[in-house]
Amino acid sequence: MTFVTRDNITDQVLEVFERTPDPRLREVMKSLVKHMHAFIREVEPSDHEFEQACEFVVGLGKATSEKKNEVILASDILGASTLITLINNVKRADAAGRMKTESALLGPFWRKNSPQYLDGSNISHGPESKVADQAFEVTGCVRDPNGIPIEGADVDVWHASPLGFYENQDEAQPDMNLRGKFKTNAQGRFSFKSVRPAGYPVPVDGPCGDLLRQQLRDPYRPAHVHYMISKPGYQVLITQVFADDDHRLHTDVTFSVVESLVGKFQQRTGPHEVGFELAYDFVLQPGEMLFPAPPIP
Ligand SMILES: [Fe+2]
Secondary structure, eight states, X not given: OOOOOTTTHHHHHHHHHTTOSSXXXXXXXXXXXXXXXXXXXXXXXXXXXXXXXXXXXHHHHHTOOSSOOHHHHHHHHTTHHHHHHHHHHHXXXXXXXXXXXXXXXXXXXXXXXXXXXXXXXXXXXXXXXXXXXXXXXEEEEEEOTTSOBOTTOEEEEEEOOTTSOOGGGOTTSOTTTTEEEEEOOTTSEEEEEEEXXXXXXXXXXXXXXXXXXXXXXOXXXXXXXXXXXXXXXXXXXXXXXXXXXXXXXXXXXXXXXXXXXXXXXXXXXXXXXXXXXXXXXXXOXXXXXXXXXXXXX
């Protein structure tokens, strides 16, 4: 063993990591250290900057609670979450190259035990339900890559209010408002009623907010509906469908908007019709049904 120098420290660390029995952990940690050391050599942080970086990471933990996951938020606003999703979208194509519906971020607001509803039910039960011109009817069909409808798939949906708040952020909304699970029928179809969601800022009261302000970034996301669609024998599809008329489609603070996930939020135009409709269909890929850990209870 030679003494550590600025020039040989990266190789010394990699040599130690070489002994890791788990091949994937070995690969991930070696690559992490190679890139981290290259980053440090490039920016040459001062001791004070290193302290600030450590404080930022500690702050992510401190700002994380049952209501908010600041670690996921940090990954989102750095574009890391979406990059991982985009890479895995390609991997999920089947042998014939057929893609399922593209995935998008789970986000920090999914709750596992939302209520089960009958097809066509209304999931809006708070004061927002009185705003008639924001009425929202959502329909969709779930199919396999051959176009065959999938019956009995679970369609778990959640979205923000017309004021841009999830129920767990808003004392005016009842528990589990604007969230629900639906089952597809024999034609693979589901539908529900709600209110049109608005775009909203990501939480800016933690270290991620400090960073966004220093970078002069708009903290808003465009309006969207979250979906998690599952059935045994298929990969769980986690995605979002974005409002086509939202002016923030190209400035989403989490970099989530891929073209295929923009849905037509159609305004109703009949003499007695108000509100909006969204029709968006989904394709599941056969595979193992694995659910993510809920970011909040
Ligand atoms: Fe969201």
